[in-house]
Structures are given as C-alpha cells and as structure tokens.
Amino acid sequence: MSDDTFIIYEEEIATIDAVLKRMLKGAEAKCALLVDKDGHLITRQGFTHSLDTTALAALLAGSFASTREIARLVGEPEFSVLFHQGKKDHIHMCIVGERSILVVIFDDRTTIGMVRLYAREAAEELTRVFQSIVERKDADPGISDDFTDKAREKLDDIFQD
Numbered sequence: 001m002s003d004d005t006f007i008i009y010e011e012e013i014a015t016i017d018a019v020l021k022r023m024l025k026g027a028e029a030k031c032a033l034l035v036d037k038d039g040h041l042i043t044r045q046g047f048t049h050s051l052d053t054t055a056l057a058a059l060l061a062g063s064f065a066s067t068r069e070i071a072r073l074v075g076e077p078e079f080s081v082l083f084h085q086g087k088k089d090h091i092h093m094c095i096v097g098e099r100s101i102l103v104v105i106f107d108d109r110t111t112i113g114m115v116r117l118y119a120r121e122a123a124e125e126l127t128r129v130f131q132s133i134v135e136r137k138d139a140d141p142g143i144s145d146d147f148t149d150k151a152r153e154k155l156d157d158i159f160q161d
Contacts, residue, residue: 006137013043015129020045023122027115029106030089034126035061036100046105060093060103083112094119097127 008016020032024046031046033053039061044053064082071079084091092104092115104119 006133008042008133012129012133016043016126017045019122019125019129023104023118026121027104027106027118028110029104029115029118031105032122033057033060033103033105034096034100035103037061037064042100051105056103060091060101064093064095064101081116090115092116092119094123096123097130100126100130102126 016034020034020043023029024032029046031044031048031051033044033048033056034042035057036042039058041053041057067079067082071077078095080095082091082093084093089105089107090112092106092112094102096102102119102123104115106115
C-alpha cells in the first residue's frame with residue numbers, strides 16, 4: 001500500500017455527500033462527481049442516472065493529467081480549474097487538496113460564476129475532510145506491514161497452484 005493511499009469510511013462518505021448536495025443546491029447544478037487523480041470515482045450526487053460515471057471519471061482524470069502537462073509547458077505549476085462549455089451542458093472541474101477532482105455538470109439554468117463560487121467553497125470543505133482522513137491514517141496506521149506481507153504470500157501461494 002503506498003503512502004498516498006487511504007481508506008474512506010462510510011461516515012466520511014456521508015460527510016462528503018452532504019457537502020456535494022449543499023453545493024449542488026446552492027449552484028443549481030445537475031450533478032457532481034468526486035474523482036481521485038487516478039480516475040476512480042469516489043462518490044457522486046445529483047442526476048447521474050444517464051451518465052456512465054465510471055468512464056466519465058477516468059476520462060476527466062485523464063483530461064486533468066494532460067492539462068497538467070500543458071501547464072508545465074507554459075511555465076505554470078498546474079491549472080487548478082478547468083471548464084468545458086457545451087451547447088446545453090457544461091463541466092466545471094477543480095482540484096480538491098492534492099489527490100481529488102471535483103466535477104460539476106450544469107446547464108444554462110445557472111451561471112459559471114455561481115458554480116465556481118459554490119465549487120470553491122465545497123473544495124475547501126472537502127480538503128478539510130481529506131486532511132482529517134490523512135490525520136486519522138497517520139494516527140492509526142492500521143494493518144501492519146508484516147500482516148500485509150503474509151497475506152500477499154498466501155495469495156501468491158493460492159494463485160500459483
């Protein structure tokens with residue numbers, strides 16, 4: 001398990017979901033996704049039933065990764081906000097802490113200004129949630145390396161037969 005990996009418990013997901021719901025209501029957006037930088041969907045809120053959120057999460061993380069390289073080429077450390085404008089739906093993405101991306105999908109019933117305002121507030125709240133998760137992880141490292149090594153050896157034995 002790498003140092004930047006952590007476990008999000010059900011209570012923390014509930015807190016994250018509450019932040020996303022408040023943001024959606026305030027911004028009058030359609031839906032929100034919280035994606036890690038590796039492209040895994042952490043959670044989602046709003047009207048996502050018609051979206052392939054798993055594929056969308058991976059593609060959005062890829063978009064941020066390519067934009068990071070563009071930023072580097074023009075001398076910026078990173079572009080922290082991305083915006084895609086479509087004919088009817090628009091996507092606002094911003095970095096949350098060091099490991100996640102907040103994605104807000106909205107239409108013309110609201111404005112980019114409202115979405116940016118509420119997304120920034122949500123990102124600040126979510127950063128605090130992630131900081132508390134990291135602090136919990138540091139205070140309680142959980143499963144020992146010895147246990148992990150033994151479990152890995154056992155799995156290797158099982159699948160090599």
